[in-house]
Amino acid sequence: MPNSGTQSFTGEDLLCIRGERAVFAGLEFAVASGDALILSGPNGSGKSSLLRVMAGLLMPARGLLRRDGQPVTDDPEAHHTSLHYVGHLDAVKPVLSVAENLEFWAALKGDASHVASALETFDLQGLSDMSARLLSSGQRRRLNLARIAANPAPLWLLDEPAVGLDTASAAALTELIAAHRAQGGIAIVSTHTDLGINDAETLQLDDFALAAAA
Amino acid sequence: MIGAMGRILLRDLRISMRQGSDIVVVVMFFVITVALFPFGVGPESNILARIAAGVVWVCAMLATLLSLDRMFLNDYEDGSLEQLALSPLPLFAVVLAKAAAHWLVTGLPLILAAPVLATLLNMAPEGYLTLFFVMLLGTPTLSLVGAIGASLTLGARRAGVLVSVLVLPLYIPVLIFAVGAIDAASMSLTARPHLLFLGAMLAGALPLAPWASAAAIRQALN
Numbered sequence: 001m002p003n004s005g006t007q008s009f010t011g012e013d014l015l016c017i018r019g020e021r022a023v024f025a026g027l028e029f030a031v032a033s034g035d036a037l038i039l040s041g042p043n044g045s046g047k048s049s050l051l052r053v054m055a056g057l058l059m060p061a062r063g064l065l066r067r068d069g070q071p072v073t074d075d076p077e078a079h080h081t082s083l084h085y086v087g088h089l090d091a092v093k094p095v096l097s098v099a100e101n102l103e104f105w106a107a108l109k110g111d112a113s114h115v116a117s118a119l120e121t122f123d124l125q126g127l128s129d130m131s132a133r134l135l136s137s138g139q140r141r142r143l144n145l146a147r148i149a150a151n152p153a154p155l156w157l158l159d160e161p162a163v164g165l166d167t168a169s170a171a172a173l174t175e176l177i178a179a180h181r182a183q184g185g186i187a188i189v190s191t192h193t194d195l196g197i198n199d200a201e202t203l204q205l206d207d208f209a210l211a212a213a214a
Numbered sequence: 215m216i217g218a219m220g221r222i223l224l225r226d227l228r229i230s231m232r233q234g235s236d237i238v239v240v241v242m243f244f245v246i247t248v249a250l251f252p253f254g255v256g257p258e259s260n261i262l263a264r265i266a267a268g269v270v271w272v273c274a275m276l277a278t279l280l281s282l283d284r285m286f287l288n289d290y291e292d293g294s295l296e297q298l299a300l301s302p303l304p305l306f307a308v309v310l311a312k313a314a315a316h317w318l319v320t321g322l323p324l325i326l327a328a329p330v331l332a333t334l335l336n337m338a339p340e341g342y343l344t345l346f347f348v349m350l351l352g353t354p355t356l357s358l359v360g361a362i363g364a365s366l367t368l369g370a371r372r373a374g375v376l377v378s379v380l381v382l383p384l385y386i387p388v389l390i391f392a393v394g395a396i397d398a399a400s401m402s403l404t405a406r407p408h409l410l411f412l413g414a415m416l417a418g419a420l421p422l423a424p425w426a427s428a429a430a431i432r433q434a435l436n
Contacts, residue, residue, distance in 0.1 A: 055300060056300070057296055057299065057300070057435050057436070058435075058436055059436065077302055077303075077304060080299075080300045080301065080302060081302040083300070085296075085297070085300055087293055087296060088293070089291075089292055089293025089296070090292065090293055091292060091293040091294045091296075091297045092292065093225075093229060093292070093294065095228075095229050095232040095233055096225075096228070096229065096232075100228075104221065104225050105297065107218075107221050108218055108221055108222070108298075108301045108302070108303070109301070109302065110302065
């Protein structure tokens with residue numbers, strides 16, 4: 001069972017400083033297997049920063065992230081192996097074909113056998129031999145999202161995943177997240193639009209901005 | 215881990231091959247800068263022979279410098295670098311794979327072009343074999359040390375200029391021993407001590423440069 005790896009993912013007393021300003025302080029969260037957490041808040045409230053902190057790209061100024069009780073800093077490579085992070089940038093190489101792009105990331109995560117089905121999930125199978133230079137921005141986004149369908153990983157960190165997606169692709173994403181949770185996966189999503197994710201908890205980031213100002 | 219490093223290496227090579235102009239431009243730059251010297255210094259063959267080793271090496275360094283920005287910058291700008299940092303591979307190994315790819319597409323063509331250019335400058339025939347070995351030992355060090363500069367300047371304005379200022383001083387030891395080896399060989403002395411120093415620099419750069427570069431990349435992504 002690929003997604004049985006993580007039972008819980010928690011953050012304690014997280015403080016994030018960008019420039020000279022505390023973006024959020026004293027932030028706590030706890031998600032367990034099968035949960036979804038929606039990050040919401042106005043622009044600049046630290047949704048992207050929090051997701052980068054969770055992924056381990058950004059070091060929190062204070063606080064600790066734990067997976068199954070173990071601090072993630074104990075074994076960052078294991079943490080990286082078992083998560084998918086989708087940021088604002090699409091990580092698509094224009095000189096490679098659509099399939100080559102996805103194959104590279106899938107193989108790097110250890111298994112490139114589901115590339116074809118992942119492309120199908122986001123309706124890219126017809127474009128697989130096309131140069132990625134010719135993709136529209138929405139198609140590039142879909143190719144980036146296809147990464148999460150190509151390899152199982154128990155923790156998904158998605159930063160505004162629906163930006164630029166058409167309705168059919170947004171529905172495919174919602175379905176994918178639901179299937180991921182049904183298998184015991186965790187999804188943490190920042191979004192301004194309602195993706196239709198069922199019984200998700202919401203973390204309001206501006207609550208913690210107030211704590212930072214005080 | 216070796217398999218994943220191989221994948222990154224092959225991907226970088228494939229990208230460079232499809233943008234073939236990158237490789238050609240570096241070699242052309244090398245050829246043209248070397249070819250400028252006979253015009254500037256004059257066509258006296260004994261003067262050219264005296265400066266040949268130094269000219270070839272300085273120009274090889276400048277050509278390497280020209281290609282450093284593409285080692286990490288494209289990946290940084292399109293988000294690939296953060297995905298690579300989140301791969302199961304330690305960042306150290308990612309840097310090593312990318313530096314190896316950089317060497318294959320810049321260092322190797324420069325090694326092949328160097329003897330031709332040395333002929334152009336009338337280098338002493340005794341120096342050619344040494345020139346080859348010196349390039350073989352020295353250019354990987356240029357790529358590795360260059361990786362530090364390339365990763366330190368990620369996100370900086372006018373990174374190309376900044377990288378020259380950071381990296382060129384670090385290239386001086388390589389230059390000294392590389393030219394020393396060729397000069398020694400041209401005068402029929404042993405080049406061995408110089409080659410040993412170059413080997414030592416490569417052996418030092420191999421673990422240290424990827425480590426420093428990985429730390430700089432982590433800082434750039436922060």
